[in-house]
Amino acid sequence: MAAPAPPVRLRATGITKKFGRREVLSNVNFEVRAGEVAAVIGSNGAGKSTFLKICAGLISPTSGRVEVNGSIGYCPQAGGTFDFLRPSEHFVLFGRGDGLNRDTALTRGREMAAMLGWEPEPKVQARHLSGGTRQKLNVILSTLGGHDILLLDEPYQGFDRGTYTDFWEVIWRLRDTGRTIVVITHMLNTMDRVDQVLDLTPTGSERNR
């Protein structure tokens, strides 16, 4: 007898989003289960970030609904870190927000950093990190809480080749532990390893809106 399908963690039904009179998303349907990785693709301006923000509950759709079964970690495309805080201070701040104690937050942050080939220097503030390193910090912060669902908006911007490979290794590991990962990506070479692809490119392809 076939094993029962893992539970649906995130279901978006009939998502439409208008900014003013402009429709950015039109009746998008999407469902992702525990232990699955989904890639969200589409041309610039297709509405990928908008869709992820709707899934994260950060903005409302004009119509449609999102059902979430589990906790969410969200990694924004940009920002998400504080100039004058050190990486360890970020780990504690975000970890505490996720209900971790200080030591656990620091340990998890450092472990995740090591998985991305990074050993944070204790005294360097975020504003002095390189763009790619700052993005590593951004990714780490979204994973600290051990959430069931990770929503990652082009998380690897500025990563060098080695870090990019490490990043996907982390994703596969998380998938193996039953997490659900939704990642916006432009990297087509990873598509054959993900469980599903949601292409938001508008039909009739009005690209680069």
Ligand SMILES: Nc1ncnc2c1ncn2[C@@H]1O[C@H](COP(=O)(O)OP(=O)(O)OP(=O)(O)O)[C@@H](O)[C@H]1O
């Ligand atoms: N708050 C807003 N108000 C008005 N328009 C917005 C708002 N947020 C996004 N848009 C518009 O919605 C469209 C989709 O934006 P979005 O950032 O979701 O696209 P994307 O697919 O993530 O693009 P990219 O690949 O360039 O990151 C864009 O034309 C953008 O200008």
